[in-house]
Amino acid sequence: MAGVVIIGAGLGGLRVAETLRASGYAGEVTIVGDEIHLPYNRPPLSKEALAGGVEVADLEFRRKAHVDDVTWKLGSPAVTSSLKEGTVTLADGTVLQFDALAVAAGIRPRRLPIPGPQAGRVVLRTAEDARELRAALLPGAKVLIMGAGFIGCEVAATARKVDCEVNIVALDAEPMIRPLGAELGAGMRRRHEANGVNFHLGRTITSFNGTDRVESATLDDGTVLAADIVVEAVGSMANVEWLDGNGLDLGDGLSVDDAMIVEGTTNVVAVGDIARHHNALFSGPKRRIEHWNMPTETGKRAGQTLAALLAGAEVSQAPFSAMPSFWSDQYSHKIQSFGMPGNATRIEIVSGTPDEACIAEYFDESGLVGVIGIDKTSELAPYRKLLMERG
Amino acid sequence: MIKVTIDMDKCQHYGQCCFEAPDVFSLDDAGHIVYVAEVADDRRDDVESAADVCPMQAIEIS
Numbered sequence: 001m002a003g004v005v006i007i008g009a010g011l012g013g014l015r016v017a018e019t020l021r022a023s024g025y026a027g028e029v030t031i032v033g034d035e036i037h038l039p040y041n042r043p044p045l046s047k048e049a050l051a052g053g054v055e056v057a058d059l060e061f062r063r064k065a066h067v068d069d070v071t072w073k074l075g076s077p078a079v080t081s082s083l084k085e086g087t088v089t090l091a092d093g094t095v096l097q098f099d100a101l102a103v104a105a106g107i108r109p110r111r112l113p114i115p116g117p118q119a120g121r122v123v124l125r126t127a128e129d130a131r132e133l134r135a136a137l138l139p140g141a142k143v144l145i146m147g148a149g150f151i152g153c154e155v156a157a158t159a160r161k162v163d164c165e166v167n168i169v170a171l172d173a174e175p176m177i178r179p180l181g182a183e184l185g186a187g188m189r190r191r192h193e194a195n196g197v198n199f200h201l202g203r204t205i206t207s208f209n210g211t212d213r214v215e216s217a218t219l220d221d222g223t224v225l226a227a228d229i230v231v232e233a234v235g236s237m238a239n240v241e242w243l244d245g246n247g248l249d250l251g252d253g254l255s256v257d258d259a260m261i262v263e264g265t266t267n268v269v270a271v272g273d274i275a276r277h278h279n280a281l282f283s284g285p286k287r288r289i290e291h292w293n294m295p296t297e298t299g300k301r302a303g304q305t306l307a308a309l310l311a312g313a314e315v316s317q318a319p320f321s322a323m324p325s326f327w328s329d330q331y332s333h334k335i336q337s338f339g340m341p342g343n344a345t346r347i348e349i350v351s352g353t354p355d356e357a358c359i360a361e362y363f364d365e366s367g368l369v370g371v372i373g374i375d376k377t378s379e380l381a382p383y384r385k386l387l388m389e390r391g
Numbered sequence: 392m393i394k395v396t397i398d399m400d401k402c403q404h405y406g407q408c409c410f411e412a413p414d415v416f417s418l419d420d421a422g423h424i425v426y427v428a429e430v431a432d433d434r435r436d437d438v439e440s441a442a443d444v445c446p447m448q449a450i451e452i453s
Contacts, residue, residue: 015443041448061448064439292446293407327405327446336405377406378422384410 002028002097004306005088007078007242008104009033011041012272012295014061016102019303021066025310029070030096032088034077034105034239035126038063043292045130046154047329051161052134056127078105078242083265088242100306103254103262103270104299105239107290112146112234116208116217121230124151136229139163144217144227146205148175150328152233153188156197157330167225168192169200169217179326179337180372181347181362187354187374188330195331200225236290238274252276253288258320260302267309269302271295280319281390282340283366289324297322323388336377338384341370351376359383366390392429393438394453401449408441408450416441 004020006013009031017029033039040059048054076092081101088096109123122133133155137143141164145152148170156166168175174185175192189199200219208214208230216226238253248264249255253274255263260275262268272295276286301320308315328335341347344362352358352374359379362370367390371383395415404424408416415438416426430438435452442450 041446043446059448062442062451293444296443325407327403329403334403334405377404378418378420381406381409381418 002086002099004029004100004102004310005096005098006031006102006104007088008102008106008239008272009035009037009039009072009074010104010106010272010295011039011061011292012104012106012299013102014039014063014067015296015299016104016269016271016303016306017067017070018064019300020307021064023304023307025307027099027310029067031070031072032076032078032090032096033072033074035128036075037127038072038074040127042125043327045127046124046151047158049127049130050124050134050137050155050158059127077239081243081246083243083246083248083268086267098267100267100269100310102302102306103240103243103268103274104272104295105242105274107236107238107273109232110235110237111232112205114205114208117210117213119212120210120214120228121208121232123232124155133229133231137162137164140165142226142228143167143231144169144225144229145231145233146170147233147235148172148199148201149178149233149235150176150326152231153192153330154328155231155233156192157195160195160197160331166197167200167227168197169203169205169219169225171202171204173201175199175201176328176335179342180335181341181344181360183347183349183354184358184360184372184374187358188333188335190355191331191333236273238288240274255286256298258317259305259315260298260320261305261315269305271298271302277320279324280321281323281387282343282369284343291324291326293325294322323384325384333375334377335372335374336380337370337372338380339368339370339387341372343369351379393432393435395426395428395430395438396451396453397424397426398449398451401447403447403449405446407444407446411441411444412437 076090081088143164177185240250254270260269341362346363357375
């Protein structure tokens with residue numbers, strides 16, 4: 001059995017398979033997932049699914065009829081590979097032969113080596129992670145969140161909704177400062193504080209304390225915070241170790257060309273969180289973009305590339321162009337972004353203030369590179385149009 | 392005809408669908424999604440794309 005092997009049964013892998021079929025590829029397609037689940041939607045894991053009442057089956061993506069004939073190999077991650085031999089070996093010992101390979105293996109939460117008990121330290125990436133955390137989010141539970149990015153802040157909002165005590169410890173000066181900037185970040189911090197969250201910013205955790213499991217954490221200024229559960233949301237790592245030994249640069253995901261073909265290969269594509277690509281809408285170096293909409297954008301392009309490749313047709317090298325976008329729900333507030341606000345050297349609040357509904361424009365030397373609205377979704381469309389015209 | 396349904400318990404009115412199929416999905420002045428429930432078969436590709444990009448996966452097509 002050869003055909004196309006897709007490593008990763010998330011949104012990116014699903015989109016590659018759908019596009020292969022939609023583009024006329026009729027050969028074998030095998031999708032390998034490290035989790036036991038069919039592709040499901042992760043954003044609700046820090047929100048509705050964490051507050052209760054949503055199971056993983058409710059989160060499964062709609063699977064189009066034309067992917068009914070793909071083979072799913074779920075519950076066993078890829079562990080090694082030989083691109084030269086055209087093989088991938090899974091943890092259960094299965095060796096899969098491929099004509100073409102799609103890398104859609106995604107990312108996993110980074111863990112920091114902090115001394116002290118490990119029990120009681122959790123991350124949030126999978127449905128199982130969400131289930132474990134949900135069981136700990138009882139009224140009055142002391143929840144300590146490491147990291148003030150989107151996941152940390154969304155978990156904080158959800159935990160407050162179920163009446164937990166919430167502390168956030170982060171090195172950053174404000175929550176979500178990298179994408180939002182300091183002013184909007186401070187506005188969101190004040191919303192969290194008004195909802196009862198305590199921030200410890202510019203701080204790190206030096207040790208966890210407790211006998212069998214975490215009971216408290218000591219910060220670098222000596223503060224001790226009681227904790228029943230610790231949620232670690234301090235960034236991510238690309239799942240690329242299984243590609244080791246193939247001469248690829250695995251330092252920051254995988255570098256791909258405009259067709260999503262991995263640099264140094266002819267029959268391997270990468271998509272989603274781990275694909276480092278150019279974007280015709282924004283200048284600068286290749287970047288990995290960990291936004292929800294990118295697996296669809298890159299997955300569709302990679303599917304077209306593989307279909308052409310396997311049909312012996314010419315692969316389009318037209319510039320890759322996609323509008324990065326993210327969303328976040330915290331309490332009753334909605335943050336929405338278009339473009340690359342994190343690249344900005346200048347930020348201008350053009351409507352409202354950071355403490356109410358507002359819109360901020362983000363600029364670099366090339367002009368407008370991004371826009372973020374808080375509770376202003378309906379007014380962002382003209383900005384998206386302006387940003388699209390950069391290409 | 393294609394029948395379009397939005398699960399309003401899931402929809403968070405992010406408006407991503409409006410960019411893919413603006414003739415089917417739009418935001419009203421209050422920022423709420425409004426949509427056409429029955430569309431011609433030749434609009435299937437764009438309606439499928441709109442369902443694909445919905446962060447809440449709230450759009451159903453039949």
